[in-house]
Amino acid sequence: AAGVIQSPRHLIKEKRETATLKCYPIPRHDTVYWYQQGPGQDPQFLISFYEKMQSDKGSIPDRFSAQQFSDYHSELNMSSLELGDSALYFCASSLVGLAGGPSRAETQYFGPGTRLLVL
Amino acid sequence: AQSVTQLGSHVSVSEGALVLLRCNYSSSVPPYLFWYVQYPNQGLQLLLKYTTGATLVKGINGFEAEFKKSETSFHLTKPSAHMSDAAEYFCAVGSQGNLIFGKGTKLSVKP
Numbered sequence: 001a002a003g004v005i006q007s008p009r010h011l012i013k014e015k016r017e018t019a020t021l022k023c024y025p026i027p028r029h030d031t032v033y034w035y036q037q038g039p040g041q042d043p044q045f046l047i048s049f050y051e052k053m054q055s056d057k058g059s060i061p062d063r064f065s066a067q068q069f070s071d072y073h074s075e076l077n078m079s080s081l082e083l084g085d086s087a088l089y090f091c092a093s094s095l096v097g098l099a100g101g102p103s104r105a106e107t108q109y110f111g112p113g114t115r116l117l118v119l
Numbered sequence: 120a121q122s123v124t125q126l127g128s129h130v131s132v133s134e135g136a137l138v139l140l141r142c143n144y145s146s147s148v149p150p151y152l153f154w155y156v157q158y159p160n161q162g163l164q165l166l167l168k169y170t171t172g173a174t175l176v177k178g179i180n181g182f183e184a185e186f187k188k189s190e191t192s193f194h195l196t197k198p199s200a201h202m203s204d205a206a207e208y209f210c211a212v213g214s215q216g217n218l219i220f221g222k223g224t225k226l227s228v229k230p
Contacts, residue, residue: 004162033217042209043163045217056216090162104213105151105170110163 002027004093004111012117013081021076021114025093029109031055031102032074034066037088037113048102049074055101081118088113121146121212125221133229138197140224142184142210145191151213152193154184157223158206166208169193180204200228 005024013019025032031050035043036059045058049068060066063081068074078085092108126141144150151170155163167178174186184195193210205228211218 035218042220042222043218045219048216050216058217092163102216104148104215106213106216107153107165107168108218109165110155112162 004091004109006089006091006111006114008114009112010115010117012119014119015081015083017081017118019078019081019116021078021089021091021116023074023076023091023093023111025072025074025091026095026109029093029095030072031094031096031106032068032072033092033094033102033108034060034074034076035090035092037090039087041087043090046076050096050101078116083118086116086118088115121148121150121214121219123210123212123219123221125208125210125224127224128222129225129227131227131229132200134202135199138182138195138200138204138226140195140208140210140226142193142195142221143191144193144210144212146212150193152184152186153211153213153218154178154182154193154195155209155211155220156180156206157209163209166195200226202228202230204228 033048034046037043046060048056052068066076090113092110094106122145153168154166169186177183210221
């Protein structure tokens with residue numbers, strides 16, 4: 001079965017540079033979530049999109065932005081990178097359907113992650 | 120507000136022994152609970168989830184978890200550990216539109 005695809009898998013950037021992470025959800029899934037997992041930490045929710053609209057926002061820095069496109073893929077844009085942004089970034093997707101937005105019962109399927117290293 | 124606490128950041132068992140990974144939750148509404156596993160350098164894979172109904176939930180790879188409302192717990196068990204079970208395990212509670220994870224428990228399996 002098709003899974004969530006993330007690209008690139010690894011990324012090295014310098015401080016103050018920008019980075020764009022891409023996420024391709026499972027086919028027919030309409031909701032995308034982004035999480036950040038620092039070294040030895042649990043995943044922290046950043047932001048989510050349902051039917052191309054932002055549905056929830058977590059601890060996402062103002063330097064980061066994201067969007068979901070008409071084909072449901074999503075991109076996380078990160079500017080003015082800092083050393084502390086070095087982490088594993090996960091994308092997850094789910095099929096919410098006509099519920100109007102993700103609920104607490106949503107099963108999220110995770111991609112393999114993008115490992116970002118900021119030097 | 121919702122939260123999850125995983126007791127024990129590191130658990131070590133012998134191959135063939137019982138695996139017990141502890142998770143307690145706090146929730147002001149009926150919780151939806153999940154267990155995910157993360158193998159080294161990989162993403163999170165869903166093991167099992169509890170929404171409503173039967174409190175004993177069976178998942179993949181022989182794992183199961185029991186929802187106990189009176190104890191606010193959702194502990195993960197497996198009768199007999201395999202070497203391939205060595206990984207990090209995360210308990211999570213569904214919040215509106217996202218998951219709130221525990222700190223994770225790293226499981227080591229000794230031969």
